[in-house]
Amino acid sequence: MSKATKRKHVVKEVLEDCVTPTEDQHIMRVLGSNGNNLHEAVTGSGERFLVSMPTKFRKNLWIKRGDFVIVDPIKEGGKVKGEISFILYRDHIQNLRKLGVWPEGFQEDRTSGERNEGTLKERSERKNEEEDDSDSEDDDSDLFVNTNRATVFYSESEEETDEDEEDDDEEKKEDEGKA
Template sequence: MSRVVRLKHVKRELDSSDLSLPTENQQIVRIVASKGNNLHEVESPNESEQNFLVSMPQKFRKNFWIKRGDYVLIEAIEEGDKVKGEIVRILDKEHQEEFSKNFVWPKRFTKKRSHEEENDSDEDDELPQNPNRKNIEINSTSSDESD
């Protein structure tokens, strides 16, 4: 199968309205960092667990990119010591809303998500000053008073 045909099938699979809930062996996690070689460090919804590595399957490689803060659905790997899971699905906002309605979305991710949105809206209101320009204050009242 050529690369283009394979990409078409993978995109169709991800774009389909498959909003099925995670099974017992699957877990929703957040990407913390990319470690290279298609390995990603993820944060578990359980606060007691430490961060661990998951692998990206061959069908997603060079076709889709995930960044820090994205949510993915993983399936646990029993034989892995360092790599404890494999990415099954990359979750978007539609998945997050559907999982929240069905009370499947982890509470740990919900709280931080709303806090991040508040901070983002505050930052958009004010633009930072350009460091390449000098700040010159002109007082028009002082020049009028001297005349």
């Protein structure tokens, strides 16, 4: 099987199949990547440990902080106590909640898509409130601030420098000489 065919089957399996965890599997939230295909994850009860990404997912699927996965425990593991068997997306999470299999510790958590929708709603509500409260259109507090750039403040002065005055005087004399 070629790499492209393998990649196609792995992605299709993850996106289309709906998996429920067995009794020995855990639903976990990824806290971050420790490198070397190891990820720190937490269970619904708050237990933290390292889980490994199997070779079939490497370079085919990516997970980020906040994503949910189904993990098979590794009994003989020292530091690494589990292996990711399935990556959960929004549709999978909704299905698991309907089935009543979703852990209680993650009930208040939302998927990243739901989290983004919530923040957009909150922003629009805040913006509406601010528009009602403030009559000034010159308020720049809601503008995006790029923290990767140095902040430069420009000030306009009404005074002309000595050099500017000298240049203006010379131009006037030239204009008078031509007339």
